[in-house]
Amino acid sequence: FYKAQQLLANNYYDYTLVIRPDIYPLEVLTLLKQHTKNKFIGYQWDGLKRFPVENIIPLFDRFFIFDHTDLTHPDYQSYKLHSITNFYFDMVQPLHIKNNKLQAYFIGDHQACRVAAIQHCAEILAANEVDIKFVIPTSKAKDIKCYKSKYITFGKQNRLSYYENLKHVDSADILVDFVIAGHNGLSFRHFEALYYQKKLITTNTHVKYYNFYHPNNIFIWGERNLDEIQEFLAKPFIQIDSHIVEKYSFKNWIKTILDTSNS
Structure with missing residues (x-):
């Protein structure tokens, strides 16, 4: 917590994205939200049953999940969840290496x-x-x-x-x-x-x-x-x-995550 305080200092950010928020103490998440001017966003890339986060979902302005079946799970009907897939990092260019053997x-x-x-x-x-x-x-x-x-x-x-x-x-x-x-x-x-x-x-x-x-x-x-x-x-x-490939790029993913038009 104190390290987070030192890192944040007096800085404030338009958006804060927390990936795997279940690994952070509640006090750290609360601190991050206090330093966020616009949207405080969470993304859970593990199933909600495997790493439960129900107690912290309400802290976020938008909360994304990678397992689409969690949207219809009866345990999570009281939460406003958004489904999104994982992605690939498009800043790394493939070299298309060919092997003599598969x-x-x-x-x-x-x-x-x-x-x-x-x-x-x-x-x-x-x-x-x-x-x-x-x-x-x-x-x-x-x-x-x-x-x-x-x-x-x-x-x-x-x-x-x-x-x-x-x-x-x-x-x-x-x-x-x-x-x-x-x-x-x-x-x-x-x-x-x-x-x-x-x-x-x-x-x-x-x-x-x-x-x-x-x-x-x-x-x-x-x-x-x-x-x-x-x-x-x-x-x-x-x-x-x-066009299908580009849909799953990190560039498109982060644009979707930060888009406030569907909030």
């Missing part, structure tokens, strides 16, 4: 609910002669022993900055996404795949309802017969209309 990339924290899917996917892709770069950045023995596949890498040294992660995204041919139980919103991987023009394998079935979905580009793991994965890998990537 490479699949996934990085994510250990979550017990997705261990089986991660292992199964790694084994299936390896059997189809895909290079595997699956990273769980943990050194905890109790977490590591949950995995039996030889294709998964561990260790805190693999905890990358987001920019370093994007380098791996750019050099991969296939991005892989394993939805966390209780989530319905799309992770950043979906939008990075769209922007970097990578194929995507995901366990999130909701992606088929988005305007950028194409079966050549996105394989919904667990919904289709896994025998089809070889056919999917062989299909050419289909270019998505640039």
Whole structure:
């Protein structure tokens, strides 16, 4: 709190955007609001059931959520919520790296609910002669022993900055996404795949309802017969209309977040 006071000093801002407000003490959020002249905005990019924020939603002038199903959840009907997807950072330009052999990339924290899917996917892709770069950045023995596949890498040294992660995204041919139980919103991987023009394998079935979905580009793991994965890998990537791609850029995202016309 005192560090926040020192940083803010006597400065006041037109807008304040707080991402993942559940990780900040209430007194810090209150202080931030006091230093905001126009709109105090929150964005929760995790499901409200996973990280509850009901007690702080009323503090914000506008509150955005990434899981659209929270809008109709009976527990949140008394709150004024706005739905918005995640995004990709358009200030980083893709290099469109070409590999001699297909490479699949996934990085994510250990979550017990997705261990089986991660292992199964790694084994299936390896059997189809895909290079595997699956990273769980943990050194905890109790977490590591949950995995039996030889294709998964561990260790805190693999905890990358987001920019370093994007380098791996750019050099991969296939991005892989394993939805966390209780989530319905799309992770950043979906939008990075769209922007970097990578194929995507995901366990999130909701992606088929988005305007950028194409079966050549996105394989919904667990919904289709896994025998089809070889056919999917062989299909050419289909270019998505640039207007659709731009819709999910950070530039468009921040404009939507700060727009007061629908307040």
